[in-house]
Each structure stands twice: as structure tokens, then as C-alpha cells.
């Protein structure tokens with residue numbers, strides 16, 4: 001009998017549950033590598049090996065020992081890089097080169113490629129120490145970040161040399177390579193653009209505008225509480241969106257690859273913040289599939305295997321928004337009022353993201369998302385009204401019944 005094909009999946013996050021299931025449907029025996037004891041995708045995988053997905057030598061050793069046919073990850077940048085590394089060593093299929101994977105996990109290298117290829121982005125400088133900052137290259141307002149972190153870790157707006165020194169020191173501390181990037185701040189609304197490069201062209205599959213709380217004073221409120229899609233863009237901005245997508249695909253040599261970029265719509269046009277050659281985490285794969293005819297997980301597998309992806313963006317005839325529910329510090333027990341809001345048509349889909357008993361520190365960051373929901377409407381105004389109605393009737397409570405929904409975040413809605 002022919003031996004069953006083996007796939008190694010790096011990381012057992014929730015979006016990887018779908019990845020594991022699809023691989024099994026395609027006939028693979030799926031081995032999950034994740035150092036956690038009980039990651040969400042463990043229950044669907046055939047086998048779980050507890051090692052760090054970011055330890056590329058270890059992953060290489062396991063892949064060799066187990067004779068893997070595929071090493072894959074769909075939405076974790078650093079894990080994607082490990083996949084490319086192992087695949088190049090073992091001659092396995094992979095979506096892009098290991099070098100590209102390194103360029104895209106380092107914000108300094110990424111900005112360099114953007115600028116060399118005429119992709120609009122703010123000016124930047126990098127540094128390994130507070131004493132060697134190239135002050136000539138800095139204009140305020142600016143943003144300081146570690147070059148190789150994610151989830152907004154260590155990202156701050158700065159408006160003075162003193163603030164810059166302080167935040168650069170912090171960013172260097174957080175960075176695995178001890179490097180900070182300082183770049184021009186882009187004023188405007190933030191968008192995310194999901195695309196696929198196929199052999200003949202680049203298709204924009206969905207645009208989303210991030211919804212954010214209005215910044216207080218100069219503070220940069222980084223976490224968004226949801227998004228609206230399609231993003232409200234003029235024809236000229238849509239043209240820029242497409243043009244940038246094409247330039248990114250060309251600059252990073254992406255062929256047959258799903259990717260997305262984040263950008264700011266400024267008075268001077270669209271400025272790119274960063275891009276990733278994958279599908280976004282969180283609700284991305286769900287909304288792409290439900291509303292844009294884009295089965296991201298299938299496409300990622302095809303991309304890894306080098307099978308031509310065929311997609312056609314679906315014309316979006318209604319408007320949608322996602323709202324993420326965050327709670328104040330406490331122990332989560334339950335969300336109430338959701339069913340009535342579903343009956344009233346204010347909520348069209350609801351997702352519980354945390355289990356009863358989860359301890360939440362109150363910070364507005366991905367790990368503290370309690371639930372999310374989708375609103376559907378015929379206009380942006382209707383979306384807003386429905387979201388407001390829903391939020392006013394929903395509550396998050398602890399076991400004692402204390403109200404813990406962090407309402408301040410939605411005050412600008």
C-alpha cells in the first residue's frame with residue numbers, strides 16, 4: 001500500500017484548525033508542532049509534537065525524521081519563515097523563498113524593498129543603540145517599533161527627541177535582533193487589503209477599513225475594535241490600492257500567493273505600513289470566505305503545493321462590519337443580550353472567543369478579545385446604527401454579575 005502523505009503544521013492556533021481539517025480532507029496525515037500542551041488545533045490533528053515552531057533546526061530534524069511531504073503554516077509570519085527554511089533544505093514545495101520570508105519578517109528590510117520599488121511608504125531609519133540614532137532622518141511626528149515583533153508590541157508614536165530615545169531603548173529591548181525602526185507617522189484612516197497574486201495578475205479580494213477609537217491627544221491608540229468592508233474608497237484610491245498590490249507582488253516576487261497589506265489613506269494618497277505574504281489572523285479567513293468568495297485556507301495550501309490558484313473577487317453588494325468585544329480587568333463568565341440582538345437583525349453572526357473563567361487583564365490587545373460579531377447593512381450609516389444598538393444591549397459579566405464590557409473603546413462609533 002502506498003504510504004499516506006504527511007503534512008507538518010507549525011502552530012496550533014484557532015485558524016489552523018481549518019488548515020488541519022483541509023489537509024486531512026486532502027488525504028494527509030497531519031502532525032502538529034506546538035510547544036503548548038493543549039493548542040486549539042491539537043484536537044483535530046493526527047499527532048501533536050511539543051516543540052517550538054520557531055526552532056527551525058528542530059523543525060527540520062522532525063520533518064526529516066518523519067519524512068514529511070509538506071511543512072505548512074497559514075497565518076503566523078515567523079512560522080512561515082521556518083516552513084520556507086525547512087522546505088528549501090529538504091526540497092519540499094513552498095510558496096516563496098526563505099530569503100523573501102526573512103525580508104518580510106523584518107520591518108527594516110521590508111521598508112528597504114518598498115522604497116527601492118517605488119511603493120509609497122514613509123521615510124525611515126534603523127538603529128541598534130540609542131547613541132547611534134541618525135537624527136537627520138527623523139521628522140516628527142514619528143513612530144518607533146522593534147523591527148521584528150508583531151501585534152503592535154513596542155509600537156509608539158513619538159513627538160520629541162526625548163520620547164524617541166525612550167521608545168527606541170524599549171524597542172531594542174523587545175527586538176530579537178536588538179534593532180529599532182523609526183519612521184514617519186502617517187495621519188489618516190487605516191485599511192487592510194487582501195490580495196492574491198496569480199500567474200497572470202494580482203487580484204484585490206477585499207478592502208477593509210479599521211475602526212479605531214479616536215486618539216486622545218497625541219496618544220496613538222493602536223488596537224482597532226473591528227473593521228468595515230468594503231472600505232469606503234474613491235475610484236482614485238481603488239486605483240492606488242490595485243497599483244500598490246501589483247508593485248508589492250512584483251517587488252517580493254510573489255506568484256500564486258495570497259498576501260495582504262496594511263496602509264494609511266492620507267491626504268497625499270495611500271502610504272503602506274507593512275505587508276505579509278499570507279492570510280490575516282483573527283476573523284480574516286472567516287470574512288474572506290463568507291463575503292469575498294475567497295477560501296483562504298484552500299488557497300494557502302495550493303500556494304504551498306505550487307498548484308495554480310484560481311479565484312474571482314465577488315462584487316460585494318452589501319456592507320459589513322466586524323466588532324470585537326473587549327472587557328475590563330476581571331474573570332470572564334458570559335456575554336448577555338446576544339440572542340435578542342440577533343433576532344432584531346443587529347447582529348448577523350456571533351463568535352465567542354474565550355471560555356468562561358478566562359482571566360483578562362483589561363488591556364486592549366488580541367489576547368484579550370472575548371467575542372466578536374458581524375453586522376450587515378445596506379449603507380455605512382446602517383452598519384453604524386446597528387452596531388451601536390447591539391453594543392448598547394450587550395453586556396459582558398463575571399460570575400458575580402458585574403458589568404465588564406469596555407464601552408469606552410466604542411465611544412467614537
Ligand SMILES: Nc1ncnc2c1ncn2[C@@H]1O[C@H](COP(=O)(O)OP(=O)(O)O)[C@@H](O)[C@H]1O
Pocket residue numbers: 122143145149150151152153155183184185186187190222262264273274
Ligand atoms: N508609520 C505609521 N503611521 C501611523 N500609524 C502607524 C505607523 N506604523 C504603525 N502604525 C500603527 O501601529 C499599528 C502596528 O504597526 P505595524 O507596523 O503594523 O506593526 P505590527 O507588526 O505590530 O502589526 C498599525 O496597525 C498602525 O495602526
Ligand SMILES: [Mg+2]
Pocket residue numbers: 262274
Ligand atoms: Mg501590522
